[in-house]
Amino acid sequence: MLTKVIEQSKIDHFTKWFDRADRIVIVSHVAPDGDAIGSSLGLWHFLESQGKTVNVIVPNAFPDFLKWMPGAKDILLYDRYADFADKLINEADIICCLDFNTLKRIDNLAVPVEAASGRKILIDHHLHPDNFCSITISHPEISSTSELVFRLICRMGYFEDITREAAECIYTGMMTDTGGFTYNSNNREIYFIISELLSKGIDKDEIYRKVYNTYSESRLRLMGYVLYSKMRVYKDCNAAMISLTKDEQSKFDYIKGDSEGFVNIPLSIKNVIFSAFLREDTEKKMIKISLRSVGDFPCNKVAAEFFNGGGHLNASGGEFFGTMEEAEKLFEQALEKYRPLLTAKK
Ligand code: 5GP
Numbered sequence: 001m002l003t004k005v006i007e008q009s010k011i012d013h014f015t016k017w018f019d020r021a022d023r024i025v026i027v028s029h030v031a032p033d034g035d036a037i038g039s040s041l042g043l044w045h046f047l048e049s050q051g052k053t054v055n056v057i058v059p060n061a062f063p064d065f066l067k068w069m070p071g072a073k074d075i076l077l078y079d080r081y082a083d084f085a086d087k088l089i090n091e092a093d094i095i096c097c098l099d100f101n102t103l104k105r106i107d108n109l110a111v112p113v114e115a116a117s118g119r120k121i122l123i124d125h126h127l128h129p130d131n132f133c134s135i136t137i138s139h140p141e142i143s144s145t146s147e148l149v150f151r152l153i154c155r156m157g158y159f160e161d162i163t164r165e166a167a168e169c170i171y172t173g174m175m176t177d178t179g180g181f182t183y184n185s186n187n188r189e190i191y192f193i194i195s196e197l198l199s200k201g202i203d204k205d206e207i208y209r210k211v212y213n214t215y216s217e218s219r220l221r222l223m224g225y226v227l228y229s230k231m232r233v234y235k236d237c238n239a240a241m242i243s244l245t246k247d248e249q250s251k252f253d254y255i256k257g258d259s260e261g262f263v264n265i266p267l268s269i270k271n272v273i274f275s276a277f278l279r280e281d282t283e284k285k286m287i288k289i290s291l292r293s294v295g296d297f298p299c300n301k302v303a304a305e306f307f308n309g310g311g312h313l314n315a316s317g318g319e320f321f322g323t324m325e326e327a328e329k330l331f332e333q334a335l336e337k338y339r340p341l342l343t344a345k346k
């Protein structure tokens, strides 16, 4: 049995909307990750199975390693089909906002979502959600939005209607937001849910291979290059940083997703508890910052204070407008400031 994480009043409230709704739109955050796509498609499969007309809309493209997911081909990208998406959002009875806590995280998609007259529900696990939905299901203690979607469907009484396809999407989100169940994954109920998903016929080993073992040769060479030549280890701060410029990306035929997970690698060095990955984003002309930590070091605080960002305790990010050298310097300043916390003896 699962603990009743989501308040009963919210389940009842959403059920009321759901019974009367016909057209539903699901939106998720920019640069969608496995949990954004997994939770959106998991919910999409379920709602479709109940005879609703459902569309998933995300601000921009998602990585190739998620394209195998059942339903992925039908996801609308807002940066390509804004007019059509605007119409769907306008006409929706319900708009489900998944895996983000503030409208800023959905880029231009925020404009039609904010203006829409449909009822809005937030299902998310990031800290401090803004108040832009009538129902806010926000549980930072839960490791993925996909898990929350599973819990919501079950609490509404529809476990039986979860198909293998929906289960595959939900599992993918749970797996990717916990690094294959290697962090944020000590809640034993996660494993109960996995067992339930397995009962739907998912092949979890195959899902792992499809997500993590389908990279290109150039990605692997890029990884070799950054680890050998670009990784700086700050032993005195128990931290590390990797940066990747535009020129380096073109040298390795970089495509979106090629540096996915790089930020985690330095954490496998003994004593390194804080890691940063800085990448020049050619589209947006800024430096995208990814931060990861282990234990209780709050990388979301560093993201907010230095890089105009935020996120979770152990996984956060932000943006920097300026040169790579300036971004690197700023990260080093952050290390100086946080040195006491980084070097505190446990
Ligand atoms: P990633 O490093 O995978 O891009 O992002 C990890 C987490 O950091 C995301 O799930 C999100 O919570 C947070 N995050 C990443 N970039 C930003 C940003 O620019 N602003 C905010 N507020 N959070 C971010």
Ligand code: MN
Residues within 6 Å of the ligand: 035, 036, 099, 125, 143, 144, 145, 177
């Ligand atoms: Mn998530």
